[in-house]
Amino acid sequence: MTTKSTEGSSSRSRSEVMRAVRSKDTTPEIIVRRLAHRMGFRYSLHCKDLPGNPDLVFVSRRKIIFVNGCFWHGHDCARGARQPKDNAEYWRAKISRNVKRDSENLRALQEAGWQVMTVWECETPKRKRDALENKIKSFLT
Structure with a gap:
């Protein structure tokens, strides 16, 4: 059985976790940046003058890559389909x-x-990096 003090503590720790979630320089974003850079593509980061502040902007190619978290952006994968139990x-x-x-x-x-x-x-x-590298290369060339 959950007590009121436990709920408050759980809520506070959840708030701390949620505050720690970054919008820039996330692990998936850094992975994509390293792949693109290793393939010789140069880019700008988080251009505030474009809608959505894109993660990677390839200005000379007029191409943009967004790196989205599955949960936060409602992706249709298992991770994105998770439904929070609290405050659903x-x-x-x-x-x-x-x-x-x-x-x-x-x-x-x-x-x-x-x-x-x-x-x-x-x-x-x-385990999916080769496919991701091919996807990026195909998009940028």
């Missing part, structure tokens, strides 16, 4: 807003003449 309605609404904003940013970038690719967190484990 809040998280459903939050993720839904993220998906809507992502769609709006994608449309604005494409209308401005950019080609956009999304790399999902679930595509970055070591």
Whole structure:
């Protein structure tokens, strides 16, 4: 049985964990950056003057790569399909807003003449790196 003090402590520790989640320089993003750099592609990071502050911007190619967390951006993989047990309605609404904003940013970038690719967190484990490298190379060449 959970006591009130345990719930408060759990809620506080969950808040600390959620605050620690970064939007820049995440492990999946660094993996994508290293792959692109190793293949000889140079890029700018987090361009604030473009919709959605894209993670990697290949200005001369007019191409952009977003590196999205599956949970936060509502990906249809196992990790993205997880449903939080606590405060579930809040998280459903939050993720839904993220998906809507992502769609709006994608449309604005494409209308401005950019080609956009999304790399999902679930595509970055070591066992999938060859496929990810091929995906990036194919997109950028």
